[in-house]
Amino acid sequence: MADAANVSGVLAHYESIDGTRRAIETLREAGFDDLEVFSPVMCPELEEALGIYSSPVRRWALIGGITGFTTANLLTIGTSLAYPLIGQGKPIISWPPFIVIMFELTILYTGLFAMFSWMVHAHRPKLKLSPAYRAVFSVDRWGIFVPVDARDRDRALEKVRETEAVEVEA
Template sequence: MRRGLVAAFREIDATCDAIEALKKKKYEFTVYTPTPRHEIEHAVAAPMSPVRRYTLIGGLLGVTFGYWIAVWTSEYWPLVVGGKAIASWIPYTIIGFETMVLVGALSTVAAMFINSRIPKITATVGFDPRFTHGDYGIFVEAAPERLKEAEETLRAHGAVEVRGES
């Protein structure tokens, strides 16, 4: 059974050093930070967020829907007003633009929720309330026999507290 260790750090450079050390030893871990910091991002070196793909798809679907609803309803009641074309793409660009923004923006938010796995309604393992306050944190998950080494690594790099979590 895999177990975990939660470590709290006061300093950002200590956290980054611990991340580098854990990566070298091939541990699986999650980092917590009170605010997004490039130092942490560089140390973790995670792949780029896929949120942008959802944004693109959402935006394209939105603009298509906006033009479609305007054109389709105009064709349904083909009434000539002011000598203009039945389906006038210029004014319909406003509808297309607004629906692009609406659907694109909501897809972007949905992408953040899906990729961040929120909302989380279950009790959280490996988290400490001080990580939303002023401390940085690392939650290491490993087989029981590797936990001792992980604890030593975390303490050696400046963890002020390390506790077990299962």
């Protein structure tokens, strides 16, 4: 068992997705719901084990798309009306060419909103890493951090030992 003075809880290392998923289930069944799980790869199955089923990013993406479409309407129609000049024999408000601008700005704003919303909801950017984070979690190990105080530490430790942890820090 490694010693980690800077960890105010129990940190367990795993070597596979399945092992991590089973450990999450065991710990949640034991009442430890506030888990922080580190993964070197994208694992939807771990999200499921943690009970994460949706993300507000999709709503922000939709809001971004609507904002972009509205902006394009204002830009094309508004500026045409502000300076009404017949060009190329087309009406002042000429939909077919304006649709191109509307399409592009809808896409642009959707992308920008999706990008910034995931950062906001993931609380990024951040300069300081969590004390529970270990460099191996970006290589080939999964980590589960159980934030517990001194009273619950032994019970958490006992539960973690029931799992397939290859290393435990407490």
